[in-house]
Amino acid sequence: MTFFQQKIEKWLLRTVPERAVSQAFDLPAVVMTTDVGLHRTENQDRVAALSIDGTKGDRLKVVAVVDGMGGMRDGEKCATLALASFFTGLASSRGHIHQRAYRAISFANDSVFKFAGGKGGATLSAIVIDSRGATCIVHLGDSRVYSFGHNSRVERLTKDDSLAEAVGGHGRELLQFVGMGPEMQPFLGEIPKETKNLAITSDGIHFIEAPTLQSVLLNSSTIRSAAERLAALARWCGGPDNASGAFVDLPLLVQELLSPSEVNAQIWDPFGSLSFEMKLDNSGELSPLLQAPMQNFERPNEAKSPHLDDKKPPRESLPQANTKKNNKRKRKESVPKEDIQLEIKIEGNSGEDDGDNRQ
Structure with a gap:
């Protein structure tokens, strides 16, 4: 495990309030929310954004929501490890x-x-964009990505890896998740052109009935209002699970990519931010934290993501959700590593925190 990954994990596992809705002053294009809910004692969701600012135009913005799988081993640890490893990769x-x-x-x-041996895992949904204009939706499990805009159409851009949605069966048991093992085939697709806003949610938010969720997104004039309304609505509907989301103003996030940052890498979650100053290699690029071999991407045809070559991910009308928590399970192996890091700075967000207003 790299120093970079270890620091992210430790930071994501720090003690924080039970809930918050936050819009960082230095990341205004993203609003993040999380809530332990009314029936859980531990928040196994993780929501965070990453900014990487290398030289030669190697800039990247990432926003991700991860949900540790209830009923399996160490959900909080698996979610934290999944997110920290994803950012490190x-x-x-x-x-x-x-x-x-x-x-x-x-x-x-x-x-x-490697940590859970297939007895624990997490869902992950994320959007990745770079300063060259390329975009990517990354998805595994049943967290979701929606596109929306004030008084415009709401579309779900991901499909749950559940029995019901993946193979037309019954039930919400997951067929795929982070930590399942070598059979993993994630969904990779592009963000549709002309997209204005994106919502990435855990099932503690999108358990809300689909027409209601759609109505909230349609009638929210800003990403902040969408985040606040859905966070409150999840509680009003009983708060049966951890509820987390990231709400993105995509044009503004693209605009932020064009402005150089004072640090090489920075991470935000609903409670604060973590800054990194990383070494540059001889070419002036950020030194790699691990060497991921090319064959990890160029797998045989039958093992590739079935969506990898699609120009756009599948779209569909909002389905009816139900309030039952998923049962989730599966397995995998090891990975290379390397060490890097110079300086770390931890800051609090300027966004509001609802942690003191608990039920």
Whole structure:
């Protein structure tokens, strides 16, 4: 495990309030929310954003929601490890954005499997964009990505890896998740052009009936109002599970990519931010944190993501959700590593925190 990954994990496992809705002053394009809910004692969701600012235009913005799988081993640890490994894989890799995303989720899958042996895992949904205009949706499990805009259409851009949605069966048991093992085939797709806003949610938010969820997104004039309303609504509907989401103003996030950062890498969650100053290699690029071999991406045809070559991910009308928590399970192996890091700075967000207003 790299120093970079260890620091992210430790930071994500720090003691924080039970809930928050936050919009960082230095990341105004993203609003993040999380809530332990009314029936859980531990928050196994993780929501965070990553900014990487290398030289030669190697800039990347990432927003991700991860949900540790209830009923399995160490949900909080698996979710934290999945997110930290995913971010580490993106920071260390080069090449096309889809290659980087595939290597990153493969590294996350390997890391969680190595820890839990298939007896624990997490879902992961994320969007990745770079300063060249390339975009990628990365998805595994039943967290979700929606596109929306004030008074415009709401579309779900991901399909749950559940019995019901993946193979037309019954029940919400997951067929795929981070930590399942070498059979993993993540969904990789592009963000549709002309997308204004994105919502990435855990099932503690999208358990809300689909027409209600759609109505909230349609009638929210800002990403902040969408985040606040859905966070409150999840509680009003009983708060049966951890509820987390990231809400993205995509044009603003793309605009932020064009502005150089004062640090090489920075991470935000609903409670604060973590900054890194990383070494540059001889070419002036950020030194890789691990060397992910190319064959991790170029797998045989039958093992590739079935969506990898699609220009757009599948879209569909909002389905009816139900309130039952998923049962989830599966397995995998090991991964290379390397050490890097110079300086770390931890800051609090300027966004509001609801942690003191608990039920």
